[in-house]
Amino acid sequence: MKTENQFVMGILTTLIWDSGLGKENYMDVIRKVSVVLIVVALVSFVGGFAYAEHKAKVNINTATVEELMSLKGIGERKAESIVEHREAVGSFTTIDGLKDVKGVGDGIYNKIKDMIAIE
Known part of the structure; x- marks a missing residue:
């Protein structure tokens, strides 16, 4: 009695042989599939690294304009406003304090609060 893996390999082998690829090309197919799997x-x-980078929180009390711009909805002007506000008023005591910055309302705050x- 064949196992499930043997059954699947039997079907794949039959398909490759019946397609006219022959034994020489069978190894080429395996190589190509292997390359595709490695690329994936x-x-x-x-992609996991990119996700991890975005998952790291930005400290709004120490962030540069460039770091603030990595947040969704924060462009150069808003990032500059955040830094200017921080320099004028002092460090934020809560993340909600970001809403006191001109141009940062509830909408943007809700997008970046996490x-x-x-x-």
Whole structure:
């Protein structure tokens, strides 16, 4: 009695042989599939790093304009306003204090509140 893996391999082998690829090309197919799987694994791996980078919280009390601009909805002008507000008023005591900055309302705050910190 064949196992499930043997059954699947039997079907794949039959399809490849019946397609006229022959034994020489069978190894080429395996190589190509292997390359595709490696590329998919690498893309997933790099994508994980990108996600981890965005998952790190931005400290609004120490962030540069460039770091603030990495937040969704914060462009250069708003980032500059945040830094100017921080320099004029002092450090934020809560993340809600960000809403006191001109141009940062509830909408933007709600988009970034999980990505910011004050420590």
